[in-house]
């Protein structure tokens with residue numbers, strides 16, 4: 001995978017298949033980008049699992065926080081990493097030790113670690129770096145266009161309403177989750 | 180083409196970017212959402228929207244779905260990350276500067292700008308405490324000399340109104356990069372069809388949509404486009420972007436919104452609090468105009484070149500300033516920055532001076548005598564007897580509006596008719 005530019009079909013495929021997302025490094029503060037992304041994905045029907053050793057045992061947005069990936073008592077489809085690039089490798093190693101392994105490792109906007117990406121890819125895991133799943137979801141569902149953002153998508157098909165209101169858009173036929 | 184694997188061409192983007200069929204009705208043309216406000220899905224949704232945690236619509240002063248299509252359209256045409264539509268070109272300049280400058284700060288601007296911008300910078304901006312320092316686009320080193328520790332931005336026009344001046348965007352962008360400040364380019368006269376300033380190092384583009392983007396002389400509007408290129412957090416000199424914002428419970432916009440943070444800051448801090456919102460009806464008219472932008476700009480430029488060539492051979496004419504003319508001072512820059520054409524606007528010096536200018540604007544039949552550019556119709560103005568009448572003769576010359584100067588904005592009529600009208604206007608007794 002070319003790590004500088006992911007095709008929209010690749011990102012869309014990931015967001016349309018994963019169901020359980022562990023967010024490593026989520027902040028409990030409601031003004032932090034990680035909190036924004038967590039809340040948004042939760043509202044889009046993903047099963048979100050917060051991971052933050054400092055918050056273990058507490059809840060964020062009603063979801064129980066775990067100290068490490070290994071502590072999560074269920075399979076995880078995607079690990080979303082909100083840690084600076086130099087701290088990514090140990091998280092990826094931890095993710096690779098999970099049974100079953102996650103299908104996707106996602107590093108947030110501004111985060112890139114090519115060595116860790118190569119390790120994950122060698123294990124058959126899809127990798128995304130330097131992107132935000134909230135922004136990508138908003139972009140591919142056309143929701144982000146309401147903010148004047150260049151979604152870099154064109155279509156003569158209408159955008160799909162997510163359900164549960166008028167101002168939530170979904171990713172189309174594969175996305176029938178209830179909010 | 181649901182996915183952007185294939186990058187669409189300019190003509191396709193001019194018609195489609197931002198405009199999917201309406202999600203609720205299937206309407207194919209972009210609907211005019213003529214409403215002040217939008218109902219929330221529920222209380223949580225309202226809280227998420229106000230906290231910038233969700234994308235959506237609240238109130239038309241902050242955003243509107245018709246305006247949003249226009250924003251995405253222009254952002255896509257310019258190759259930027261996001262756009263923000265505002266009430267006028269001048270409003271775009273206020274909102275951009277308010278996002279970048281604090282009282283006591285400075286910015287460097289080309290002295291070859293639209294006269295209204297020179298006024299805005301010299302007078303209105305001074306009462307905000309923003310100090311303009313002028314530089315000369317014919318002497319690029321003057322930009323570097325004008326930089327001080329207080330400089331927060333550089334402002335230029337790609338093709339300057341009215342003199343046909345083309346600014347060396349790439350050279351100025353190197354100075355901006357070295358100084359660690361964003362380069363703002365007013366791309367009104369060129370439009371992205373003729374010139375793409377982001378390709379030459381611009382960080383922010385502003386437009387008066389009133390002119391060629393709307394293109395039909397029916398709506399005032401402005402646009403800010405974020406290039407997504409500037410690192411706002413690196414130097415910590417732009418607190419609107421890099422500091423926790425008390426207006427939004429401590430959010431840091433750059434870390435939250437990444438490469439479209441500037442456009443978001445202009446929206447949620449500038450437009451929200453200063454208030455120059457664009458009417459959705461104007462956004463609709465301007466969008467309709469943009470669908471034909473590539474066709475119109477090519478015709479404007481082709482007609483203007485023919486008129487400039489014809490005028491330059493006339494006995495009544497002392498000089499023609501149009502960058503598209505071979506031998507023009509700016510022709511080399513025009514070949515680099517605007518290879519498809521040099522736009523519609525030119526200035527002409529008449530041998531008969533002030534009286535000849537008055538006579539020409541009085542005698543034309545097809546040209547409209549008015550203070551605008553960028554209409555389907557051909558337009559003419561004699562600045563010395565109108566827009567610049569209050570200035571002294573010396574000031575008029577300095578502003579490129581000497582007594583002999585006439586400005587033309589060439590329209591989309593048949594070029595033979597445009598030339599015939601000028602001929603009868605120049606020769607009338």
Ligand SMILES: Cc1ncc(COP(=O)(O)O)c(C=O)c1O
Nearest residue numbers: 267268269293340367387389400
């Ligand atoms: C180059 C340029 N910039 C900005 C403006 C200001 O735009 P508006 O009249 O939409 O406020 C104009 C208007 O003449 C212009 O020609």
